[in-house]
Amino acid sequence: MVPSPAARENGPSVLLVEDEVLIRSLFAEALRDASCQVVEAARADEALAYIDAGGAVDVVFSDVRMPGSLDGVELARQLGHLRPSLPVILTSGHLRLEDIGGLRLFLPKPYRIERAVAAVFEVLGREPPKGYL
């Protein structure tokens, strides 16, 4: 049986950048459960290509250490030039907030998925759907 079309989500659009596929997949699923539209990227340069292609995004949530030509800090800096009003939340288990001066939105790893979802809504000044958190 072919599933029937579902109503589209109307929450914020999140560009999720994470090279660990299991973390990315679980976090993306949690964000979708909270009504977000999620674009998944496995590397910073892939995320930049998406933005470069005109992708509509309300917030970026990115790991710092990733394979590829860019890390998360450089991604945030380049996005700061391309889309100055686009908030970027960085996460890392290796760096501290003071190591990435000038980039104030930081969530240390390990984090609880619910805390990360809440951070996405907080940075946009929005409330998660009732009953989600």
Added chain:
Amino acid sequence: MSESCILLVEDDIVLRNSLADYLRGCGYDVIQAIDAAEARQLLASRGKAVSFVLADVQATGEGGFALAGWIRANHPEVEVMLTGTPTRAAEKAGDLCHDGPAPTTPYDHALLMERIRRLAASRTNQMRRAGGRN
């Protein structure tokens, strides 16, 4: 997770996310892998929930044919569909999704136009970069 979960293996971020959105619009759960190695990890952790794998023949790493062989051997219950071009991938997704979503509302038309615009911009940028390297 619903009964029908699709694992989409595609290295083009615009194509991957557009197809995933389209399939979700039809009511499927979709999980995404950028290459064959990620696909194996997802199948190892969530294999029992995956019904279909939609993979690019030229998937980064071992390639789509090798991935399909591995799935046949290790997850024989999972159906594998290989695609060779973006058009073929869209057709395969359409095969899975033939009851919808139909572009009948203004919202869906707008969404369709945004996807086309994104794909066109992506192709233009790729061609511009390729031209710059020559």
